[in-house]
Amino acid sequence: MFTTRHKAVTAVAAAALIMLPSLHSAVAAAPETPPPTPGAASAQDRDVYKVPNTDSKQRTEIAATGAQVLSSATGEATVEATRAQAEQLRQAGFTLQHQANVADALAKRSKGAPGQFPPGDEAYHTYDEVQQEMDAAANDHPEIAAKSVVGTSFEGKDIPMMKISNNVAQDEDQPEVLFNCNIHAREHLTTEMCMRIIQRFTDNYPDDPTVKEMVDTREIWVIPVSNPDGSIYDYESGEYQGWRKNRQDQGTDLNRNFGYKWGCCGGSSGDPASETYRGEEAFSAPETQVLRDFAESRVINGEQQLKGFIDFHTFSELVLWPFGHTEDDVTDGMTQEERDRFERVGTAMADTNGYTPQQSSDLYVTDGDSLDYMWGEQRILSFTFEMYPSSGGIDGFYPPGDVIAEETARNDAAVDIMLREAGAGA
Incomplete structure (x- = not known):
């Protein structure tokens, strides 16, 4: 299904398009050059x-x-x-x-054409190419794939989402898993991870027995770009900006803006110029509201249908589990049995990709992040993956395009473990 970015992709409307009651759409054009951001640290x-x-x-x-x-x-x-x-x-x-x-x-990176990734990184999907590839997947596999718009960004851009399931137009009583990518703007490798998931679970059905099993018994949701404003801003001039946040005023760190334990524990900043600025209040960013509203929409008859969640980030090659807001292993919202399950599943996933498994706060304390919200508030088995490379400076956010295939396929087995565990219960 997927083409290279050197080929034209015909954009088509998804024949099996599904729209949950809370979903909506809007259209906004991205500027050719990044506008200034008054007050933000350059x-x-x-x-x-x-x-x-x-x-x-x-x-x-x-x-x-x-x-x-x-x-x-x-x-x-x-x-x-x-x-x-x-x-x-x-x-x-x-x-x-x-x-x-x-x-x-x-x-030091070569500058490319406006609206495109710099030379050497042409394999990365632009926002428009993500949309086109998702349209193509839904068109090529209408029985198992449907594209929708889960919400809109601060600047009014669509946040596209793909559902993959064997009866995609039906809301079946099956375990559901959400894969989220590119919540931090400059972490473009994560978008490629979500695109890999979409490609693998559509093109490889029904020939791959593992893929077929998962598509037939799960409902898989994928959001490749949950921060489109920031992501586009980071590359649209043809030169990377090193931008992390959304584009709301000086920018909010979306992964410090979720409502569970928001701003509680010294794991975020109240300074709008900071890279970890948590926003004026919990869920003050439209993009985090979108993820919250989707998670809440999956509560059916009092039961959360989402049983698993992975938020992909770069970089450090880590598999992280809750909580980030406290260094305690067992605390309010986390029993020993639950903590043991997180460690078991996290270690099993890390064994397949060579990442280091650990509790999120073992790196440093964070508050208001997606990981803590999805478990603490929604009771969804949740992990954060910090992808390739294992270390680095600002260059760590911009690995060359020729590593995409290897570094996304590296997580195939871990994705499968998450999907299986989602149906296993506690």
């Missing part, structure tokens, strides 16, 4: 540092300044910070080893 004002000898508590301290921990390997954290945040960290006693200025590092 790439020129952000630098990448190595911070040696850190543990989870110290990484939480680092994140509490509004700086972002990009990765952590053997205790050495890679941190993105503004000059003011860096000075705050030095005053707190941290040793910062300067690696690169974000703007300078991004400028």
Whole structure:
């Protein structure tokens, strides 16, 4: 079904288009060049540092300044910070080893045509290409695939979603799993992960027995771009912007804007210029409202139909489970039995892809994230995958296009484990 981005794809309306009552659509054109963002920290004002000898508590301290921990390997954290945040960290006693200025590092990448990814990254799907490929999947496989619009972004762009199931037009009593990608704008490899899931579970049906089993016994939901405004802004000039948030005012970190334990525990920032700004209030961002409303819409006769959720991110090669807001393994909303299940499933998935399995807060404390909301509020078995590479600076968000096939296929077996476990119960 999928073409290369060098071929034209005919956009067609999905014959089996389904629309849940809460779904709606809107159309907005993206500008050719990124508009300025008053008040937000520019790439020129952000630098990448190595911070040696850190543990989870110290990484939480680092994140509490509004700086972002990009990765952590053997205790050495890679941190993105503004000059003011860096000075705050030095005053707190941290040793910062300067690696690169974000703007300078991004400028080393070749600039491409407006609206396209830079040279070498042509294999990445633009937002329009995502839409076209999803339309093609629904057209080629109308019995098992249907495209819909789950909601709209701050700028009014459609957030497309694919449902894959053997009776796709019917709301059957089957376990459901949601795969979400690109909630952070610059994490484009995650969009490719969701596109891989769509391709695999449509093109490989019915020849692949594993795919057929899952499509016949599950309802699979896939959102390849849940932050379209930010994603487009990041590449639309033909040169990466290093942009993380949505495009609401100075930008909200969508993965700190969910309502469960929002702003509770030092795991987000109240500074609108921060990369981890949590927003004015819980669910103040339209994009998080969309994910919340969809999750709530899947409660049928008092029972949540979504039994599994994976939110794909980059980077660090981790499989994370709840909770992020506390370092406690067992706490309000997490029994020992539940925690043991998370560890068992997370470790099994990590065994297939070589990632490191751990509780989310083992990296550093976060609050208001999708992982905690989907489990804490909705009781959905939820994981965050931090994809390739295992470490790096700002370049870690922009791996070359020639790794897409290998790094997305690397998660096939883990996706299958999630789908199987969704039907297993507690």
